[in-house]
Amino acid sequence: MTGPAEVPVSWYDGRSALRHDGLLCREAGGRLVLRHPHAEGIELGAEELVFREERPGERVYGLQGTTGFRLLLKGEAPSEIEALLPRPARYGRWIDRFGLVRAALGFAVVSAALTAVALTAPSWLGPLIPPSWERRMGEAMVGDFGHRICHTRAGDAALARLAAKLDPGGEPIRVGVANVPIVNAVALPGGQVLLFNGLVQGAQDPDEIAAVLAHEIGHVRKRHVMTARLRQFGVSVLTAGAGTGLGNQAFGIAQLGYSREAESEADAFARARMAQASISPEGGARFFERERKKSGDEPGWASWLQSHPASLDREKAFHAAAKKGVAHTPALNGREFAAIRGMCREDKTVKEFGLF
Amino acid sequence: MGNEPGGFMEYREDDAESAFGFDGTWREFAPIAFTNLLLTIVTLGIYRFWATTRARQYLWSRTRFVDERLEWAGTGLELFIGFLLVMLLFGIPYFILSFVTESLMLRGQTALAIALTLGCLLAIYYLFGLARYRALRYRLSRTHWRGIRGGSDDPGFGYGLTYMWKTVVGWLPFGLAVPWSMTSLWNDRWNRLSFGPFAFEAEAAPSGLMGRYLLFYLAPIVLFVLIGAIGVAAIRSGAQTGGAAAAGVALTVVAGILVFYVVLGVIALAYYAKFFREAVGSLRWRNLEFAFDASTKDWLVLFLGDIALVVCTLGVGIIFLTYRHWKFFATHMQASGEILLDELTQSQTKMASQGEGLLDAFDIGAI
Numbered sequence: 247m248t249g250p251a252e253v254p255v256s257w258y259d260g261r262s263a264l265r266h267d268g269l270l271c272r273e274a275g276g277r278l279v280l281r282h283p284h285a286e287g288i289e290l291g292a293e294e295l296v297f298r299e300e301r302p303g304e305r306v307y308g309l310q311g312t313t314g315f316r317l318l319l320k321g322e323a324p325s326e327i328e329a330l331l332p333r334p335a336r337y338g339r340w341i342d343r344f345g346l347v348r349a350a351l352g353f354a355v356v357s358a359a360l361t362a363v364a365l366t367a368p369s370w371l372g373p374l375i376p377p378s379w380e381r382r383m384g385e386a387m388v389g390d391f392g393h394r395i396c397h398t399r400a401g402d403a404a405l406a407r408l409a410a411k412l413d414p415g416g417e418p419i420r421v422g423v424a425n426v427p428i429v430n431a432v433a434l435p436g437g438q439v440l441l442f443n444g445l446v447q448g449a450q451d452p453d454e455i456a457a458v459l460a461h462e463i464g465h466v467r468k469r470h471v472m473t474a475r476l477r478q479f480g481v482s483v484l485t486a487g488a489g490t491g492l493g494n495q496a497f498g499i500a501q502l503g504y505s506r507e508a509e510s511e512a513d514a515f516a517r518a519r520m521a522q523a524s525i526s527p528e529g530g531a532r533f534f535e536r537e538r539k540k541s542g543d544e545p546g547w548a549s550w551l552q553s554h555p556a557s558l559d560r561e562k563a564f565h566a567a568a569k570k571g572v573a574h575t576p577a578l579n580g581r582e583f584a585a586i587r588g589m590c591r592e593d594k595t596v597k598e599f600g601l602f
Numbered sequence: 603m604g605n606e607p608g609g610f611m612e613y614r615e616d617d618a619e620s621a622f623g624f625d626g627t628w629r630e631f632a633p634i635a636f637t638n639l640l641l642t643i644v645t646l647g648i649y650r651f652w653a654t655t656r657a658r659q660y661l662w663s664r665t666r667f668v669d670e671r672l673e674w675a676g677t678g679l680e681l682f683i684g685f686l687l688v689m690l691l692f693g694i695p696y697f698i699l700s701f702v703t704e705s706l707m708l709r710g711q712t713a714l715a716i717a718l719t720l721g722c723l724l725a726i727y728y729l730f731g732l733a734r735y736r737a738l739r740y741r742l743s744r745t746h747w748r749g750i751r752g753g754s755d756d757p758g759f760g761y762g763l764t765y766m767w768k769t770v771v772g773w774l775p776f777g778l779a780v781p782w783s784m785t786s787l788w789n790d791r792w793n794r795l796s797f798g799p800f801a802f803e804a805e806a807a808p809s810g811l812m813g814r815y816l817l818f819y820l821a822p823i824v825l826f827v828l829i830g831a832i833g834v835a836a837i838r839s840g841a842q843t844g845g846a847a848a849a850g851v852a853l854t855v856v857a858g859i860l861v862f863y864v865v866l867g868v869i870a871l872a873y874y875a876k877f878f879r880e881a882v883g884s885l886r887w888r889n890l891e892f893a894f895d896a897s898t899k900d901w902l903v904l905f906l907g908d909i910a911l912v913v914c915t916l917g918v919g920i921i922f923l924t925y926r927h928w929k930f931f932a933t934h935m936q937a938s939g940e941i942l943l944d945e946l947t948q949s950q951t952k953m954a955s956q957g958e959g960l961l962d963a964f965d966i967g968a969i
Binding site for chain 1: 675750
């Protein structure tokens with residue numbers, strides 16, 4: 247087994263392109279030596295040999311640390327020499343160690359697990375984000391609206407009172423009206439809610455605004471906001487190559503996809519808080535009814551409804567929440583409602599909506 | 603046994619066997635391609651770098667130059683590192699910048715946002731040229747023949763700038779200098795590269811390409827006028843024969859558009875075939891001259907074959923495209939002249955430690 251053995255080989259020394267022909271010999275002590283008729287033998291450390299590739303009729307070995315050194319072995323070598331040669335590599339080190347099938351299965355399991363973690367990450371990572379980060383993020387997003395948030399003293403006070411009514415206790419929710427003429431409302435990270443002026447102007451009474459605001463507060467309190475933001479961020483990372491056109495971010499702020507469960511949860515939250523504050527849930531039902539009817543002849547604008555599907559069901563749910571014999575008070579008095587509706591008109595410093 | 607006597611090889615163009623040969627088969631390549639696909643899928647794409655390496659190892663090892671096979675000495679790891687570096691150095695800043703510019707835009711800092719966007723575009727333009735050169739350099743530095751490799755000490759930053767201005771100048775005279783910019787940039791790339799101790803020399807000239815380029819340049823106008831004339835004639839006859847001919851008009855327009863693109867595509871291919879023959883034909887290395895003998899018809903057959911393969915296999919055939927393209931390249935490459943093996947010593951150029959990440963990011967071919 248450990249006796250001397252030899253096999254004819256060719257090699258390139260990596261210094262010139264000349265081919266050398268000689269013998270690869272296994273000598274005493276398991277040393278591998280390249281023998282050449284006119285020159286001294288070249289000792290090869292068996293552990294320095296690297297398998298390079300298999301070609302038709304020959305195997306190629308390299309030598310660690312010597313660029314271009316190539317040993318070409320035709321056919322089989324005596325088993326004494328084969329025992330010292332590195333094993334052929336095929337797919338890569340990890341895969342060769344386990345075999346293709348086992349490695350592929352292993353990778354598949356790991357990949358599936360990673361995918362599952364990545365897909366669920368928003369829902370468990372969202373609540374872990376520190377409140378201070380959330381607040382900063384929310385402020386950056388409000389900043390993105392530039393001077394398009396309407397402010398009047400009376401309007402701000404009315405909004406704050408409505409928010410406090412719907413959400414007593416805890417850190418106050420900051421509510422603003424954005425000078426954007428579409429029917430939409432959005433909860434931003436850090437406990438901020440923006441009502442778009444299109445929604446405010448479209449509302450027939452203060453209870454409708456209360457229903458929408460309560461719904462958005464629901465998203466904040468149920469911690470949906472960061473989850474949805476993270477999901478949106480993940481999608482934008484994955485599709486970064488596909489479309490990084492201008493406007494994605496702007497629309498991203500407005501069009502946030504909550505899961506259907508999150509929407510129902512926020513609706514339930516809204517109904518509960520409205521009941522506590524003795525505000526009629528019919529406001530919510532009316533809002534959904536009108537938007538549902540409008541969306542029939544005006545498709546496209548209804549970003550609010552697009553991210554809030556099945557508005558008929560939701561309309562019914564709000565309707566059903568109205569109990570007979572329970573006394574309701576309007577969410578806001580007439581003066582307050584008028585103050586909110588006038589915010590964007592009366593604020594002289596506010597900018598029009600538009601990219602430029 | 604012993605050293606090769608003299609170490610002198612001579613190749614003439616009239617030699618029965620071409621200096622380049624390819625003896626791979628798709629049956630041998632198939633197990634590589636399919637296992638690569640499988641492993642790439644189960645690793646969420648990360649194996650792709652090792653897959654590229656395995657495919658190249660096969661293709662190079664089945665390619666003969668004179669009397670010895672080529673060898674691909676690159677590794678999957680260095681391609682992977684190249685990819686990570688590009689993501690880190692360019693991908694993330696670009697991602698952040700695109701957010702910043704949007705915020706600036708929304709906050710009314712329009713001028714600053716436009717400046718940033720333009721700066722970004724300029725940087726990408728520069729990197730595009732740089733990537734193309736560096737991928738070529740990487741591939742040469744990992745291509746071994748008789749234990750000798752190629753490479754370059756030029757990192758290509760200058761080439762990136764050359765690429766920028768020559769491309770612009772190529773388009774400035776109504777696009778008429780594009781053949782000049784293409785050949786000139788080919789020369790700029792190859793004159794920076796070497797194999798073993800000897801540099802490549804490229805002297806591609808645009809003069810022979812102008813005929814086909816003008817054909818490509820003028821064809822749209824001619825076709826447009828022709829199709830327009832046919833369309834007008836069809837509308838006139840339609841007006842006489844009534845509404846039934848309206849469908850005929852629509853059909854003529856659709857057929858016209860199809861003809862427009864097919865004819866233009868073939869002319870573009872004819873130009874490119876000529877360009878590639880001129881480019882490779884102008885390439886010299888020591889006492890060797892290269893040639894590329896693929897005609898327009900050969901290119902057309904290659905592309906139609908590609909399309910047929912991909913369509914008929916519902917897309918799976920994509921994994922065989924590298925094989926087809928390399929085979930096309932290897933079988934049409936020719937070389938003649940002499941090589942003195944004694945003087946062909948190892949390249950002393952610096953080895954780039956990472957792969958063609960930048961090019962990978964732009965997803966373009968090297969040669």
